Amino acid sequence: MGASMMAGPHGTATACAPRPLVVWSIALVGCAASVVSVSLAATFHPNSGAIAGEAGKPLVLALLFGWLTSAYVGCGLIAWWHRPASRFGPLMIVLGFTIFVTGLARAANDLVFTIGYAVHLLPPVLFAQLFLAFPTGRLRTPLQRSMITGACATALGLSLFRMTLGGLGRHNLLEVVDAPGAAMTVLRVQLLVIIATCMTAFVLLVVRRAGAGPPLRRSLNVLIISFAGGLLMIGLHLGSIVVGAPAVQQIRWATFATLGVAPIAFLVGMLNDRLARSAVGELVIELRQEPAPADLRDGLARALRDPSLTLAYWLPDFSRYVDSDGRPVDLPAPDSSRATTLIDHRGAHVAVLLHDPSLVDEPALLEAVAAAAGIALENGRLHADLRARLDELRGSRARIVDAGQRERKRLERDLHDGAQQRLVALSLELSLLEGTLQADPAACSTIDHARNEIATSLEELRDIARGLHPAVVSGHGLEVALEQLAARAPVPVRLHVDMANRLPERLEVAAFYLVAESLANVGKHAGAASAAITVARIGDQVVVEVVDDGIGGADAERGSGLRGLADRVEALEGRLRVWSPAGGGTRLRAELPCAW
Amino acid sequence: MRVVIAEDSVLLREGLERLLQENGLDVVGTCQTGDELLELVRREPPEVAIVDIRLPPTHNDEGMQAALEIRAERPDVGVLVLSQYVELGLAMKLLGESADGAGYLLKDRISDVQDFIAAVHRVAAGGSAIDPIIVSTLLAKRRRDDPLTALTPREAEVLELMAQGRSNQGIADKLTITLRAVEKYVSSIFGKLGLPTGCGDSRRVLAVLLYLHS
Numbered sequence: 001m002g003a004s005m006m007a008g009p010h011g012t013a014t015a016c017a018p019r020p021l022v023v024w025s026i027a028l029v030g031c032a033a034s035v036v037s038v039s040l041a042a043t044f045h046p047n048s049g050a051i052a053g054e055a056g057k058p059l060v061l062a063l064l065f066g067w068l069t070s071a072y073v074g075c076g077l078i079a080w081w082h083r084p085a086s087r088f089g090p091l092m093i094v095l096g097f098t099i100f101v102t103g104l105a106r107a108a109n110d111l112v113f114t115i116g117y118a119v120h121l122l123p124p125v126l127f128a129q130l131f132l133a134f135p136t137g138r139l140r141t142p143l144q145r146s147m148i149t150g151a152c153a154t155a156l157g158l159s160l161f162r163m164t165l166g167g168l169g170r171h172n173l174l175e176v177v178d179a180p181g182a183a184m185t186v187l188r189v190q191l192l193v194i195i196a197t198c199m200t201a202f203v204l205l206v207v208r209r210a211g212a213g214p215p216l217r218r219s220l221n222v223l224i225i226s227f228a229g230g231l232l233m234i235g236l237h238l239g240s241i242v243v244g245a246p247a248v249q250q251i252r253w254a255t256f257a258t259l260g261v262a263p264i265a266f267l268v269g270m271l272n273d274r275l276a277r278s279a280v281g282e283l284v285i286e287l288r289q290e291p292a293p294a295d296l297r298d299g300l301a302r303a304l305r306d307p308s309l310t311l312a313y314w315l316p317d318f319s320r321y322v323d324s325d326g327r328p329v330d331l332p333a334p335d336s337s338r339a340t341t342l343i344d345h346r347g348a349h350v351a352v353l354l355h356d357p358s359l360v361d362e363p364a365l366l367e368a369v370a371a372a373a374g375i376a377l378e379n380g381r382l383h384a385d386l387r388a389r390l391d392e393l394r395g396s397r398a399r400i401v402d403a404g405q406r407e408r409k410r411l412e413r414d415l416h417d418g419a420q421q422r423l424v425a426l427s428l429e430l431s432l433l434e435g436t437l438q439a440d441p442a443a444c445s446t447i448d449h450a451r452n453e454i455a456t457s458l459e460e461l462r463d464i465a466r467g468l469h470p471a472v473v474s475g476h477g478l479e480v481a482l483e484q485l486a487a488r489a490p491v492p493v494r495l496h497v498d499m500a501n502r503l504p505e506r507l508e509v510a511a512f513y514l515v516a517e518s519l520a521n522v523g524k525h526a527g528a529a530s531a532a533i534t535v536a537r538i539g540d541q542v543v544v545e546v547v548d549d550g551i552g553g554a555d556a557e558r559g560s561g562l563r564g565l566a567d568r569v570e571a572l573e574g575r576l577r578v579w580s581p582a583g584g585g586t587r588l589r590a591e592l593p594c595a596w
Numbered sequence: 597m598r599v600v601i602a603e604d605s606v607l608l609r610e611g612l613e614r615l616l617q618e619n620g621l622d623v624v625g626t627c628q629t630g631d632e633l634l635e636l637v638r639r640e641p642p643e644v645a646i647v648d649i650r651l652p653p654t655h656n657d658e659g660m661q662a663a664l665e666i667r668a669e670r671p672d673v674g675v676l677v678l679s680q681y682v683e684l685g686l687a688m689k690l691l692g693e694s695a696d697g698a699g700y701l702l703k704d705r706i707s708d709v710q711d712f713i714a715a716v717h718r719v720a721a722g723g724s725a726i727d728p729i730i731v732s733t734l735l736a737k738r739r740r741d742d743p744l745t746a747l748t749p750r751e752a753e754v755l756e757l758m759a760q761g762r763s764n765q766g767i768a769d770k771l772t773i774t775l776r777a778v779e780k781y782v783s784s785i786f787g788k789l790g791l792p793t794g795c796g797d798s799r800r801v802l803a804v805l806l807y808l809h810s
Contacts, residue, residue, distance in 0.1 A: 424704060
């Protein structure tokens with residue numbers, strides 16, 4: 001059993017976990033960076049006013065800086081380690097270090113300040129990129145990529161240009177002219193572009209989650225909310241700088257704190273995923289209890305924690321996917337909000353899971369669930385296959401019956417309009433001829449003989465036509481047609497038809513034959529003195545009952561007559577029941593579904 | 597006597613027209629559909645309309661519907677329905693509450709010219725013509741303990757002809773017995789079946805049919 005992603009942007013086999021040496025080195029550097037960040041922020045004297053809006057309690061800021069750096073680097077490492085195929089981890093690490101580098105702007109060294117200041121507007125853009133790229137670490141659309149690239153260029157390129165305009169104090173190595181007014185204008189432009197980027201990313205996130213529908217996993221929800229909240233706070237913070245709002249410092253703290261929540265939410269989500277593996281164990285136990293195929297989907301949905309999960313079986317003979325009832329299922333388009341995981345068993349494709357795209361980020365879980373459900377899925381597929389075949393068989397039986405009936409009706413009509421009319425006309429011609437030959441008794445007798453022959457032929461044709469199709473049923477309805485059957489029956493028959501409207505022709509014809517054959521059986525086998533026929537519409541069924549007071553003992557399985565009747569009824573998806581106790585008469589009841 | 601014909605088979609329509617004309621009837625119009633028939637009857641009111649039960653466009657019950665409409669709209673116009681099959685249910689539907697001026701015969705009966713022309717005359721005159729198959733069907737389904745079993749074979753024969761719509765004279769001719777004898781059989785039959793005596797020819801047809809059908 002193997003699972004493979006079909007429409008996830010995830011899943012390159014070449015990705016492998018980073019080497020432990022690399023991980024430890026990065027962790028070490030990250031720790032050092034956090035310490036440097038904290039000490040720089042704590043010892044920073046904001047008298048230079050170099051960093052926009054920077055003022056107030058240095059220790060709070062120092063701790064927030066240290067936390068952001070270490071949290072993003074640390075979480076990035078964990079993510080990279082567990083999901084090497086995703087770029088999300090490395091992206092987090094880069095972001096963590098960038099935050100550290102921006103902190104260098106607080107340093108007294110000219111070069112260090114210049115480097116730190118050059119990137120100090122980059123983190124908001126990187127946050128926007130990171131959050132938009134969850135969970136794969138890749139941006140989804142070219143538009144998003146160009147937006148982030150543009151914002152990066154604004155944050156980094158314009159900062160370098162702005163530094164040539166001076167106004168940043170003595171540590172700025174890039175100052176060419178001293179034009180603080182122009183520098184301020186450029187800064188405003190930068191801030192506005194970055195605000196716009198963050199707000200767009202916020203809207204994109206919200207729209208994407210709303211589009212994914214309600215069945216979203218809870219830990220993921222918290223994560224997305226923290227992402228969206230972070231972006232909103234960045235926008236608010238930068239906005240407050242642009243308009244020079246009074247509480248800039250407090251807003252900055254709140255912003256940093258909000259951004260600091262995202263890694264925690266991320267870790268909790270990962271922990272949940274680990275716990276989810278134990279749900280696979282529950283699934284295995286559940287599958288041992290041989291659930292019905294419908295339960296298989298529910299079990300898988302529970303194990304994968306995705307209530308929106310759809311399970312579709314692949315039927316190679318039909319070249320289509322079906323649900324457990326054999327009804328066709330269409331796969332979503334590759335770029336839709338649903339992801340697709342194909343499941344194979346012993347080299348053959350068995351089923352497909354349509355699930356929340358966030359599951360793409362948990363290939364191991366998908367793999368484990370697919371493996372656990374292996375044989376059950378194969379069984380489920382066989383069930384679905386059987387049902388699909390049954391449906392098809394039912395459909396084709398109904399079509400064959402209909403086609404047969406149409407053909408018989410056509411033949412009856414041809415007989416009626418052709419041979420029967422011609423024979424009547426011929427007989428009439430002979431009569432007219434006879435009128436002119438009154439003087440020749442021998443000729444008259446021959447004509448009379450011929451006319452009798454024609455009468456016999458007509459009678460035979462009438463019997464054949466009636467056997468082909470009961471035209472009177474089509475023409476005048478079941479009730480009128482049953483009168484003749486009842487009158488011609490071998491025993492006196494009480495007829496009761498309770499129907500407001502005509503039924504579909506196939507039902508009327510079936511009911512007619514049902515009564516005709518039942519009455520024939522009554523005459524042949526029942527030894528009855530009388531019989532009763534009831535036809536009634538009960539709910540969405542037509543119920544035909546033929547009851548006699550004969551010897552009973554009719555066997556539905558042995559008597560080919562009864563078997564034929566049952567076939568006729570079942571072809572219309574109805575049910576035939578026979579009660580025939582020895583000596584107690586026979587009661588035959590057919591229930592035909594009728595939606596009209 | 598004025599007759600109209602509604603029959604979609606050309607062969608039969610023309611044959612019927614010739615047959616009627618040769619027997620001194622005046623065919624004032626022929627047509628092929630139920631709607632045309634209704635229009636023809638309104639335009640050229642005949643004494644009797646001869647109608648094929650299956651008419652275009654669907655060949656289902658158009659002829660029957662037209663016949664029922666004429667009977668409701670123009671009680672003075674006799675309606676003789678012809679069909680390749682005769683059905684008890686259809687006979688009862690056509691007659692409704694009265695057998696006056698109504699006929700329902702198998703198409704084959706046309707070639708028995710004398711009987712057929714007599715039936716046309718009877719229906720035109722407000723009498724009735726019920727196919728022998730219908731009558732025999734009704735007679736066949738009687739129970740063993742039925743009052744019908746009390747009838748003599750001759751009386752049964754008379755009952756059958758009576759149910760077909762024949763007059764006493766018609767029955768006398770058919771059985772080659774005297775009118776007096778027929779009248780004697782009829783009153784004996786009515787006595788045995790408990791039917792009210794003294795009604796006219798066509799009333800008694802319905803009475804006998806309903807008695808048999810009950």
